Amino acid sequence: MNLAEVIDGLVEERGLDRDLVTTIVCDGIASAYAKKYPDLDFKATYNKKTGKLEIFTEKEVMQVVTDDDYEISAKKVKTLHPTAELGAMVMIPFEGAIGRIEILAAKQLISTKIRDLELLAVYNDYKDKQGTIVTGLVHKRERAGWVVKIGEVLGLLPKENLVDAESVRIGHQVKVLLQEVLQTVRGDNYQLIFDRVSPEFVQKLLELEIPEIFEGMVEIKKIVRIAGYKSKAIVASNSKEIDPVGTCVGVGGSRIKPILRELGQEKVDLIEWTDSIEDLVRDCLKPAEIDKVLVEHNRAVVLLAEDQRSYAIGKMGQNILLASKLSGMEIQLQDLAQTSSGESEQSGIEEDHVA
Numbered sequence: 207m208n209l210a211e212v213i214d215g216l217v218e219e220r221g222l223d224r225d226l227v228t229t230i231v232c233d234g235i236a237s238a239y240a241k242k243y244p245d246l247d248f249k250a251t252y253n254k255k256t257g258k259l260e261i262f263t264e265k266e267v268m269q270v271v272t273d274d275d276y277e278i279s280a281k282k283v284k285t286l287h288p289t290a291e292l293g294a295m296v297m298i299p300f301e302g303a304i305g306r307i308e309i310l311a312a313k314q315l316i317s318t319k320i321r322d323l324e325l326l327a328v329y330n331d332y333k334d335k336q337g338t339i340v341t342g343l344v345h346k347r348e349r350a351g352w353v354v355k356i357g358e359v360l361g362l363l364p365k366e367n368l369v370d371a372e373s374v375r376i377g378h379q380v381k382v383l384l385q386e387v388l389q390t391v392r393g394d395n396y397q398l399i400f401d402r403v404s405p406e407f408v409q410k411l412l413e414l415e416i417p418e419i420f421e422g423m424v425e426i427k428k429i430v431r432i433a434g435y436k437s438k439a440i441v442a443s444n445s446k447e448i449d450p451v452g453t454c455v456g457v458g459g460s461r462i463k464p465i466l467r468e469l470g471q472e473k474v475d476l477i478e479w480t481d482s483i484e485d486l487v488r489d490c491l492k493p494a495e496i497d498k499v500l501v502e503h504n505r506a507v508v509l510l511a512e513d514q515r516s517y518a519i520g521k522m523g524q525n526i527l528l529a530s531k532l533s534g535m536e537i538q539l540q541d542l543a544q545t546s547s548g549e550s551e552q553s554g555i556e557e558d559h560v561a
Contacts, residue, residue, distance in 0.1 A: 211257075212231070213227055213228055213231065213252070216320065220320075220324055220327075221327065221358070222320070222323055222324065222327060223323075223327075226323055227320070227323070228252045230316055230319040230320060230323065231250075231252070231259070231316055232249075232250040232251060232252055232259065233250070233315075233319075234312045234313075234315045234316035234319065235250045235259055235261070235312055236248045236249060236250040236261070237311075237312060237315055238304050238308040238309060238311055238312035239261055239263075239300065239302075239304055239308070241304075241308050241311060242302075242304045242305065242308045243263075243275075243302065245275070246263050246264075246275060246276075246300075247263060247264045248261060248262065248263050248300065249261075249262045249263075249264075249297060250262075260299065261299070261300045262297040262298060262299055262300060263297070263298060263300040264295050264296070264297055264298075265277055265278040265295070265296060265298045266278070266293065266294070266295055266296075267279075267280055267283050267287075267290050267291065267292055267293060267294045267295075267296060268280065268292065268293075269292060278296070278298055280292055283296060283298075286298060286299075325389065325390060325391065325397060326389075328359055328387075328397050328398070329387060329388070329389050329397065331359075332356075332359070332384065332387045332397075332398060333387045335384050335387070336384050336385075336386065336387045337383070337384065337385075337406065337410070338383070338384055338410060339381055339382070339383055339384075339407075339410045339411065339414050340356050340381075340382060340383075340384050340400075341356075341379055341380070341381050341382075342354040342355050342356040342361070342379070342380060342382065342400075343355045343377065343378070343379060343380075344374055344375060344376050344377060344378050344379075344380055345360060345376070346376060347376070348362075348394075350362060350364055350365065350394050351363050351364040351365040351366075351367070351368065352365075352368065352374050353396075354380060354382060354400055356398065359397075359398060360396060360398075361384075361396050361397070361398025361399065361400055362394055362396040362398070362399055362400065363380075363382055363400040363401070363402065364399070364400075366403075367385070367399075367400065367401040367402055367403050367404075368402050368403065369402065369403055369433045369434040369470065369472070370434065371434055371470060371471065372402070372434075372470055380402075381402075381411070381468060382400035382401065382402055382407075383400065383401040383402065383404060383406055383407040383410055384398060384399075384400060385399050385400060385401040385404070386398070386399040387399075402433075403431075403433035403434075404431070404433075405429045405430055405431040405437065406429075408429060408431055408437045408439070408465070408469070408474065409426055409429050409439070411465045411468060411469075412426060412439070412454065412465065413426075415461055415462075415464055415465055416453065416454050416456075416461055418448060418453050418454075419441075419454070422444065423443070423444055423445055423448055424441055424442070424443055424444070424448060424450045424453055424454065425441065425442045425443075425444060425450075426439055426440070426441055427439075427440040427441065427442050427479050428440045428532060429532075430528050430531040430532045431528075432524050432527070432528060433472070434470070434471070434472055435472060435473070435520075435521060435524050436472060436473045436474070436475065436520070436524065436525065436528060437469075437472065437473070437474045437475070438474075438475040438477065438490065438528045438529070438532050439474070439475070439476055439477065440477050440478075440479050440486075440532060441454060441476055441477070441478060441479065442478070442479035449478075450476075450478055450479070451476045451477070451478050454476050455476065462474065462476075475492050475493075477489040477490055477492070477532070483499075483501050483506070483533070483535065484499040484500075484501055484506075485499075486533050487499045487501070487506045487508065487529070487533045487535055487537065488508075490528075490529035490530075490532045490533045491508065491518045491525070491526065491529045491537070493517050494510060494514045494515075494517035494518035494525075495510070495511070495514050495517075496508055496509070496510050496514070496518070497509045497510055497511065497542050498542075501535070504534070504535055504536055505535065505536045505538065506533070506535040506536065506537050506538070507538050507540055508537055508538065508539050508540065509540050509541075509542045510539060510540075510541075510542055511541075511542050511543070512541055512542075512543060515539060515541075518539055519539070526539070
């Protein structure tokens with residue numbers, strides 16, 4: 207059986223370890239012989255010089271042979287093992303054949319083990335890249351989402367991990383967050399699972415485009431996101447000489463623009479960290495202009511003019527929801543005009559309220 211081309215193909219095309227592939231093939235063929243001859247012990251070896259698989263079975267050296275399946279004469283064994291003594295167990299080439307059923311079983315076993323080896327290779331190659339941004343080519347579309355090719359490996363970008371409004375085209379490059387690296391495949395048959403909707407995707411884009419974040423001079427304290435609408439991030443500087451927001455935006459928006467282009471129509475609000483919860487809530491509600499913030503425990507009453515209410519609330523209440531998540535406060539909007547006309551600032555008027 208000439209296996210040189212088969213082994214070379216598996217090694218070169220799939221990037222597998224030659225010794226492991228050889229061992230899998232040998233073990234698979236040995237199991238086929240064991241299935242056909244269950245009373246015998248077999249060992250298969252690959253002869254690199256001839257490119258052939260050689261099958262051996264174990265026999266006992268005897269002066270007089272009574273069972274050819276298990277014994278070999280001392281005279282005959284000398285041609286193979288010149289130093290073998292009586293009673294020794296030696297490996298002898300096996301000349302019997304196996305049938306079609308055993309061959310098919312061996313192929314199935316080999317295929318399964320090769321697949322396991324491929325899964326392990328992918329896992330080892332990508333496990334340290336989990337949680338990072340990778341760039342791939344959109345390969346095809348499936349019911350579950352888009353298949354993205356990274357190098358020679360295919361992964362899945364599930365449809366729920368992609369913003370509905372985003373345009374994805376086959377053959378085009380796409381940046382994705384490597385969300386999961388699985389040791390075994392799921393029902394969709396992919397080990398690499400990608401994402402573009404999580405807050406972590408935006409955070410990793412910021413790290414990718416802004417050296418000060420990557421190097422730790424500017425820290426992202428917290429980030430929240432409603433994919434397709436807006437992301438809000440609190441940034442802090444570890445140096446008095448660095449303006450964290452200005453550093454992230456860049457001169458003329460040079461640093462933030464590539465991120466905005468990657469996110470399509472989505473906006474990104476950057477908020478400088480402050481120990482003052484009042485100021486933090488105020489900044490989290492941007493672009494609204496806030497007159498005053500009153501804080502009690504985890505609740506913030508925000509006083510603002512009527513014409514600023516829609517900015518604070520945002521589309522379908524999304525801006526105030528993000529502000530609440532980012533600040534960790536229950537936010538209540540209160541009309542400044544009502545307060546000025548005699549309503550108590552603590553009266554509990556709750557026209558807009560987010561926990």
